[in-house]
Amino acid sequence: MAPPRFETDFLPHHGQAIEVAPGVQRLTATNDGPLTFHGTNSYIVGGTSVAVIDPGPEIESHYLALRKALRGREVSHIFVSHTHKDHAPLAARLASETGATVVAEGPHRAARDLYVGEVNPLAESSDQDFRPDIQAADGEVFEGDGWALRVVHTPGHTANHAVFALEKEAILFSADHVMAWATSIVAPPDGAMSDYMASLDKLLDRDDRIYLPGHGGPVADPPQFVRALKTHRKMREAAVLDRLRKGDRYIADMVKVIYRDTDSRLHRAAGLSLLAHLEDLLRRDLVETEGPPSITGVFTLKT
Numbered sequence: 340m341a342p343p344r345f346e347t348d349f350l351p352h353h354g355q356a357i358e359v360a361p362g363v364q365r366l367t368a369t370n371d372g373p374l375t376f377h378g379t380n381s382y383i384v385g386g387t388s389v390a391v392i393d394p395g396p397e398i399e400s401h402y403l404a405l406r407k408a409l410r411g412r413e414v415s416h417i418f419v420s421h422t423h424k425d426h427a428p429l430a431a432r433l434a435s436e437t438g439a440t441v442v443a444e445g446p447h448r449a450a451r452d453l454y455v456g457e458v459n460p461l462a463e464s465s466d467q468d469f470r471p472d473i474q475a476a477d478g479e480v481f482e483g484d485g486w487a488l489r490v491v492h493t494p495g496h497t498a499n500h501a502v503f504a505l506e507k508e509a510i511l512f513s514a515d516h517v518m519a520w521a522t523s524i525v526a527p528p529d530g531a532m533s534d535y536m537a538s539l540d541k542l543l544d545r546d547d548r549i550y551l552p553g554h555g556g557p558v559a560d561p562p563q564f565v566r567a568l569k570t571h572r573k574m575r576e577a578a579v580l581d582r583l584r585k586g587d588r589y590i591a592d593m594v595k596v597i598y599r600d601t602d603s604r605l606h607r608a609a610g611l612s613l614l615a616h617l618e619d620l621l622r623r624d625l626v627e628t629e630g631p632p633s634i635t636g637v638f639t640l641k642t
């Protein structure tokens with residue numbers, strides 16, 4: 340099985356709501372960046388009464404473009420895939436101005452308990468104030484005017500990550516779990532590699548025809564792409580084990596080799612991704628470290 344072929348051809352049409360499927364519009368925010376690609380995709384689902392998926396980051400022009408796209412339509416629900424600041428913050432404002440019900444898996448939380456003295460390096464990236472009106476159960480279905488969305492819990496990128504399926508149309512709003520342009524960031528303590536891999540398997544049991552992600556364009560062949568993502572992570576895990584075998588002890592040294600072709604602005608995220616692999620390997624008793632696993636810790640193969 341080959342690693343994924345990423346699709347980076349994407350026209351964001353910032354400021355304009357673009358129809359991407361019958362009854363589905365995409366509006367991309369202007370928060371371009373190395374982790375966000377051309378910006379966060381907000382989606383509008385329905386006709387005269389709609390659901391909004393991921394209202395997006397606190398950017399005034401994006402909020403105004405969203406309100407313009409929603410003019411003359413009732414917003415009954417707001418779905419939030421996870422609590423990162425590029426997806427969740429506008430939910431509260433949009434809900435207070437439209438009366439919509441906010442649906443999500445839950446407030447922000449880490450994937451595991453923090454160790455004594457551990458400072459969460461990711462605290463700044465999440466909307467800690469976010470509180471949904473409804474904490475949706477896995478598999479729960481919400482209906483509106485001409486649409487029905489099923490909530491599917493997909494922890495991994497964050498502990499509270501969920502995707503939303505428009506099942507009649509076989510469309511899955513895959514948010515940051517599966518994206519066509521790049522792999523998703525899995526960084527402890529908010530993210531967990533073992534959860535992420537299980538959430539990929541969960542999608543393979545479904546038969547969605549197309550994914551509409553939180554950043555970039557659609558995933559056209561979901562089963563093949565998801566299997567390729569799994570291959571990619573297994574190859575990365577093999578690379579970590581190989582570096583340990585060759586004598587690397589520190590994540591910083593592994594990043595230099597494993598991510599030598601990657602934009603250096605992403606090396607911090609890359610280090611956290613390797614920590615996610617190492618935490619998974621520790622859990623499976625293949626690796627050891629002294630004390631709690633950390634980005635600056637010493638890791639060795641278990642003999």
Ligand SMILES: [Zn+2]
Pocket residue numbers: 421423496515
């Ligand atoms: Zn995210």
